[in-house]
Amino acid sequence: MEKMSNIIDYVRRMKDVPFEIAPLNEIDSLIFSQLAYLDYSLLPTKESYSFLEIYNSNLVPLLVKRTWNAENNSLLFSEISTSTRFRSIKVHEVINLISESEETQFSAVTFELSNNHYFLSFRGTTSTFVGWKEDLNMSYLTIIPSQKSAADYLERIHDKFGGKYYLGGHSKGGTLAVFAAVFTKREINENIIKVFNHDGPGIHSSLHSSDQFRKTRNRIQKIVPEASVVGIMLEEERDFSIIKSSAWSILQHDPYTWLINEDKFLRTPSTTRFSNYTQRTISSWVSAxxxxxxxxxxxxxxxxxxxxxxxxxxxxxxxxxxxxxxxxxxxxxxxxxxxxxxxxxxxxxxxxxxxxxxxxxxxxxx
Incomplete structure (x- = not known):
């Protein structure tokens, strides 16, 4: 049986295949979502950088220092910097905001692909107290501050560059991507090709009935591992793809454990009993x-x-x-x-x- 691979193996396999030959897929979207965790604000001020330029700056160890999986993030960046598919992609418009007074942690980055196409990547929760507090605020707030920031960021980038867009993120970043796409201006929404939510919580159930959500829904792809805990939180719908992971339980939230076959995640029919139990328990607890x-x-x-x-x-x-x-x-x-x-x-x-x-x-x- 062929050994299943992860996103690092995928980058190695696709290193000489440009996006013009193999268009952006769900694996690429997870890679861009994961790359949002790096702290590009530590780079010297410049309008844009290619991945190769960042790698050659020797600052990657500093950029990954505060991330959840620094070792794999460093390895991933090393691989994309030597890949024909990724190395020339430009990094634009880095924003990194943390406010204890507003209880918000928001960060996003724009990756310029080619032919006037962009991937807006929203960072998930980092290892900050304020980031976790904002996540927990989702249990009683219809909209949290970083969701508003995400919509504002999309509007600003669209006003500056125009073009067509992919949006994505892992964990809370996926939730921000969905919110930004749904609650932006109509003319911007029409320029969004696809939205990727990688194991991020759902947006507030009251927002699902909006016209904006309905017109965007068929462009949203949500992906969760089979033992998902984070991604099924506050999620009223079951309209998501379920994939296999090499890890156990909550550790499946780590994208480096998600299994890949060729250019797709390895699917499985349903979430585990543990995931289903967790979803029902959290939902009942929050509503009670x-x-x-x-x-x-x-x-x-x-x-x-x-x-x-x-x-x-x-x-x-x-x-x-x-x-x-x-x-x-x-x-x-x-x-x-x-x-x-x-x-x-x-x-x-x-x-x-x-x-x-x-x-x-x-x-x-x-």
Whole structure:
């Protein structure tokens, strides 16, 4: 049996095949989505760079330093920089915004392909506390700030370059790509070829009934691994492709574990029981708690994490003895009303988990 490959193997295999011969496909879209995680804002100021120029700058180790999978990201960039298919692609209009006051983390980059075609890639959640807080805010906000930023970014790029567009992203980046495409101006929407959501949460269910969503829906391709946890969150629909991964459980969220056969992901008929259980549990949990309780409990926990005086989760873990004390102290001296909200959230999660677990067992045994 032929060994299945991942996106790095794909780049190696396609290195001498230009986009004029083999047009952009779902694997290319994941590569561009993954490349959005690199911090191009660290490059010297310049209107644009090719991938080859960036690689030759010797700054790639710095660009991948804060990413989730720095080793593979570095290897991927090394491969595309020597690939005829990718090396001449230009990087434009890098934006990287983090605002604790607005609880938003937004980053995007435009890749110029050829013939007036562009790929707008939106970054997923990074290892920042504010990024995770914004993600959690999706449980009670119809629209989060970075979604508005994504729509604004698309409009600005279209006004500057014109042309035709692909939009994509991994994790929250996929959600941003969908929102930007759906809630942009009609004339811009008509210039969008396709939107790729790689294991990103759904947009708020109330937005699905909009005319904008309906007219864009057939150009949205959502892809989730079979044990998806992130991608099935807040997702009311099941209109997505399910693919195989070499990893287990939540680790399947890593794009480097997604299996490829030729120029397509390796499909599978359905998500796993674990994924289905997680989707039902999270959906029931979120809907069972009122908006104010969700808002207050999240806000209070976030305030405690801010006492750690660090931006990144990895730094907080590295200094765990000090930060554990901060967390314990914060919980111990929290307002009585806040502790009550935490209790409601925790109790509801336990109750919903047990209920969904019991129902899952009944489904298995008929």
């Amino acid at each position: 708690i009122d908006e104010e309780t969700k808002r207050n409990s999240l806000a209070s926990l976030y305030e405690i994490t801010k006492s750690m005086e660090t931006t990144y989760l990895a730094d907080a873990v590295e200094q765990w003895p000090k930060n554990i004390k901060i967390l314990i102290t914060g919980v111990k001296y929290a307002d009585k009303g806040i502790r009550k909200d935490w209790g409601i959230v925790t109790k509801t999660l336990i109750e919903v988990s047990m209920k969904e677990g019991t129902q899952s067992i009944k489904r298995i045994h008929g």
